[in-house]
Amino acid sequence: MIGEALLDATVSGAVLSLKIAVILVPALVLYDLLAPLPVFGRCGRALAPFLARLGMSPPCTVPLAAGLFLGITYGAGMILPIAEEKRVGPGEVQSLGLFLCTCHAIIEDTFLFAVVGAGGPREVAARMIILISVRLGLAVAVTRGRQIWLGSRSLQA
Amino acid sequence: MDRDHETDGPSPDVPDFRSRLRRGLGRGGHALWVIVRVTIPTFVVMDFLKRMGVIDRIGEACAPVMTLFRLPGEAAIPVLLGLLLNVFTATAALGSLGLSGGQVTTLALMVGMAHTLVIETAVLKSAGARVWSLLGYRLLMAVLVGLVASRLLIGAAP
Numbered sequence: 001m002i003g004e005a006l007l008d009a010t011v012s013g014a015v016l017s018l019k020i021a022v023i024l025v026p027a028l029v030l031y032d033l034l035a036p037l038p039v040f041g042r043c044g045r046a047l048a049p050f051l052a053r054l055g056m057s058p059p060c061t062v063p064l065a066a067g068l069f070l071g072i073t074y075g076a077g078m079i080l081p082i083a084e085e086k087r088v089g090p091g092e093v094q095s096l097g098l099f100l101c102t103c104h105a106i107i108e109d110t111f112l113f114a115v116v117g118a119g120g121p122r123e124v125a126a127r128m129i130i131l132i133s134v135r136l137g138l139a140v141a142v143t144r145g146r147q148i149w150l151g152s153r154s155l156q157a
Numbered sequence: 158m159d160r161d162h163e164t165d166g167p168s169p170d171v172p173d174f175r176s177r178l179r180r181g182l183g184r185g186g187h188a189l190w191v192i193v194r195v196t197i198p199t200f201v202v203m204d205f206l207k208r209m210g211v212i213d214r215i216g217e218a219c220a221p222v223m224t225l226f227r228l229p230g231e232a233a234i235p236v237l238l239g240l241l242l243n244v245f246t247a248t249a250a251l252g253s254l255g256l257s258g259g260q261v262t263t264l265a266l267m268v269g270m271a272h273t274l275v276i277e278t279a280v281l282k283s284a285g286a287r288v289w290s291l292l293g294y295r296l297l298m299a300v301l302v303g304l305v306a307s308r309l310l311i312g313a314a315p
Contacts, residue, residue: 016200021188135270
């Protein structure tokens with residue numbers, strides 16, 4: 001009786017693990033295959049004016065991308081050396097932190113929650129779109145909002 | 158033309174295909190190991206707690222808070238696991254509760270906003286961010302997002 005329950009729970013846990021792994025592992029491999037390509041370096045440079053409006057200078061691009069796609073632990077690992085070399089100021093680190101707090105690890109988090117919920121492919125796809133767009137939208141809005149707030153404060157001072 | 162060519166050419170920092178593949182497989186393999194290591198024990202423990210009636214009691218205790226988000230009391234379990242441990246554990250617990258699609262999406266947004274607080278806050282602090290405000294912001298945002306998402310994605314309780 002207890003053995004059967006244990007087996008049942010183990011099997012359902014293993015099935016969920018496999019369902020997650022089948023999507024997540026290829027996605028992570030694909031990220032590492034594609035991310036270092038020069039095309040994405042050019043995208044990063046093209047985004048520079050947009051990032052400046054969010055209070056981040058070009059050296060923030062790499063930690064931002066790493067944090068956004070893989071997670072805060074990876075992203076911050078890349079901010080540390082840049083911050084220590086004083087290539088970015090404390091205000092920029094705060095902007096980066098605010099952005100990444102709101103939206104990070106979008107590959108992992110999105111797939112985990114997409115797979116775990118009930119529903120067919122359409123519902124799963126809808127959930128993924130909602131998760132990514134809400135988090136990304138909030139991150140941009142909040143970080144930009146902070147810049148506007150700081151800008152209006154410095155004008156009054 | 159020359160300048161264009163220079164910026165478009167492969168930069169010397171791009172590692173070759175095999176080392177990129179190796180790095181990706183390493184990351185993927187690590188994620189797979191974490192998922193299996195976390196999901197199976199979480200399922201077994203959740204099943205055990207369910208049989209002991211513990212999940213029902215936690216659910217009853219947390220119901221007053223979780224109804225604000227139009228969620229059942231047991232949904233507090235993935236939220237707490239997410240805050241204290243990580244998203245993997247939260248999703249594993251979530252998977253064993255059998256919630257509706259809208260409820261899962263609402264929880265995903267809340268847990269997405271605030272999770273792994275101890276580790277991630279320590280990491281941000283070492284990077285030089287002012288972390289107390291970020292921490293407060295994440296918790297507040299998780300509540301706000303949960304309130305809004307539940308109104309949009311989950312039907313009103315009968």
